[in-house]
Amino acid sequence: xxxxxxxxxxxxxxxxxxxxxxxxxxxxxxxxxxxxxxxxxxxxxxxxxxxxxxxxxxxxxxxxxxxxxxxxxxxxxxxxxxxxxxxxxxxxxxxxxxxxxxxxxxx
Amino acid sequence: xxxxxxxxxxxxxxxxxxxxxxxxxxxxxxxxxxxxxxxxxxxxxxxxxxxxxxxxxxxxxxxxxxxxxxxxxxxxxxxxxxxxxxxxxxxxxxxxxxxxxxxxxxxxxxxxxxxxxx
Numbered sequence: 001x002x003x004x005x006x007x008x009x010x011x012x013x014x015x016x017x018x019x020x021x022x023x024x025x026x027x028x029x030x031x032x033x034x035x036x037x038x039x040x041x042x043x044x045x046x047x048x049x050x051x052x053x054x055x056x057x058x059x060x061x062x063x064x065x066x067x068x069x070x071x072x073x074x075x076x077x078x079x080x081x082x083x084x085x086x087x088x089x090x091x092x093x094x095x096x097x098x099x100x101x102x103x104x105x106x107x
Numbered sequence: 108x109x110x111x112x113x114x115x116x117x118x119x120x121x122x123x124x125x126x127x128x129x130x131x132x133x134x135x136x137x138x139x140x141x142x143x144x145x146x147x148x149x150x151x152x153x154x155x156x157x158x159x160x161x162x163x164x165x166x167x168x169x170x171x172x173x174x175x176x177x178x179x180x181x182x183x184x185x186x187x188x189x190x191x192x193x194x195x196x197x198x199x200x201x202x203x204x205x206x207x208x209x210x211x212x213x214x215x216x217x218x219x220x221x222x223x224x225x
Binding site for chain 2: 034045046049087089091097
């Protein structure tokens, strides 16, 4: 199975800061990575598909980059509504695995 | 508006069986592959498996394929997850998801909790 390692596990920031969340795959997966946001007591929401493609309705401050084994979700100027857990997921090969998540919390 | 509404969860004893349902609306259900994904109390996400739009093919996580079965009824726009011989480690919130292409999961239900305990 492809293992996705997300770092850091927790990121403490103040609103207005810009942040980068990392997702590293155990083997090369091209751009077959997707990002989700899960707010407290809610279902996950798709943020970015295929590493860098935007999703309709998602604020433009969210962006993704990377290919191969290293991927990054960037949030430009964090807002209060962004404090959540962020997961990456790979679709390169079945079983489709998720990272353990990065919790973005208020500093 | 796309909606996925799961039901059928609850408290179940180890070794028992349970069937979850997910009613879909707001899109043509028979056009899409569908998946089940679960999230443990510790927030770990695990893909369980998926089913082709016409129900003719299923694919499972190897660790679960002997105990879990996914099916669908396109006439009722309903997805199912049959769980058998459940274990304490199956305790989780189970999400019904719509798949796109890759697959990635573009819509999620609200989730249904399953607790396995004696």
